[in-house]
Amino acid sequence: MDTILNIRNLSKNYGRIKALDNLNLEVKRGNIYGILGPNGSGKTTTLGIILSILKADSGNFEWFGGQFGSNPRKKIGAILETPNFYPYKTGIDNLKIVAKIKGIKDFDFDEVMRLVNLEHRKLSKFRTYSLGMKQRLAIAATMIGNPEVVIFDEPTNGLDPKGIAEVRHILKRVSESGRSVIMASHILDEVEKICSHVAIIKNGKLLSTGMVGELLSDNYLIEIGAFNKEKLEQFLDDFEHLNKTRFMNDYWICTVDKNTPVESISNKAFNAGLILSHYIVRKQSLEEEFLTITKN
Template sequence: MDTVLSIKGLSKHYGKIKALDGLNLEVKKGNVFGILGPNGSGKTTTLGMILDVINPTAGQFEWFGKKSGPATRKRIGAILEHPIFYPYLTGRQNLMIVCDIKQVPYERVDEVLLQVGLEERKNSKFKTYSLGMKQRLSIASALLCDPEVMILDEPTNGLDPQGIAEIRDLIISIANSGKTIIIASHLLDEVQKVCTHFCVLQRGKLIYNGLVEDVGKGNLSVEVKADDERLEEVLGACNLHLEMKRELDKYILTMHDGYSAADVNKYLFDHGITAKHLIVKTKSLEKQFLEILKDQEGGKQ
């Protein structure tokens, strides 16, 4: 698979503050790549440097196997902050102005408005748009030059649940059209739903890089409840699990390899207990993210 973005030793220092410290990263063609991290971790700094908005202190990056330049930047569409549109102009008129700036034919305006689901409101003034519609117009402006790569910084920030769902569906639609997408976000659930790959930054350092589909792999967790006061004692005596912890009225079992929820159910039944709630727990990206941060902090002690 072709490498779209290659980052080697990229750093940005502000005096003694290391906003980014020796980042090495690769994004392949067709990836939907999520960059995660707490506030101040270096996400926006990274995007700023790979878009030539911020000058790096050290290191380098390449787009499509070449150093960044006007030719490569034309192949990238980006939204770092909410673009400023004219409130008294329509969505269509605003995009026509962007076309003039980017030297793109006006024919692209109606195409991208249809793509982002704003064709019915294209003649409405920008000031009448909801926050979600404004964000979709921003994405439309980035799509005007039909880029190969889309870079989105916190694309669902501040949106209500409906707006988040709409932007999520739009990102998936854009990815399905064959574009590579890089997203910086702190909404872990949304990243898990749209991204193929993700990395985690903390204090400017890369501390994890992997596939979203690998989240949840490892020891199986089983959640169990029963209306029997012997449940804790019986579960505690079994040899099916590595760990057991209580959460309110249920127990979470981290299973030994080779054992399943069916084994727990049979074990309880053999001891005269009928489970009223028995499900396999899938690890969320949020839980893995917190575990990664915790492991990193523990390694420093």
């Protein structure tokens, strides 16, 4: 599959704040690529740089293998902020204005209004739209000119649950129309529901990347329970490279550094006279990893 975007060793500082720290990402054609990270992790900065709105301090990025130059804007549709639509003009007239600004003549505005479920309201004035409808019109605006890639930054921010569900549904449809999608989000659930691929970033660094659903971290998780709860806690607290993360009904979930031989844990427990009631070793899931990441 072709690479549509390659980001290499991107770094960016705002004064003393390190927003991006040697970030590497690769997006392939057809991906619905989620950049997932807590607030302040560098998502918007990354999008700003690949859209040539911001300049990186070092590193580089390449769109479409460099075929169309460094800023092939015609191939990319993006909303970074809510665009300035005219409140007293209709939805469809607003789209026509966007098309004019972009220099696009022949375009099927009705089709794109159908795609974002606004066809029935296309002749209503923008100011009468709900927040969710405004966001959907913004999505429609990114589609003008049939870009190959569309980019969204936190597309469901500020929407109510119904609006969120609608926007998610539309983003799926956008991707099904054969476009690649890059979206930034701090919401794991959203990325899991919409995206095919995910890159988890924190403090401007890539922590892990892969297909949604298959992405597992290198860390092990153990579930460990014992009849004597105090003794178990003491045992876990004394164990190096092991962190208690959550207490479930009657066992602890702990992350274990990938270099720790997990077999040694049950042996050590046995030698310490601790009788285990529950012991399972598994790889950490995306959700668990993201919880660990966003916790501190």
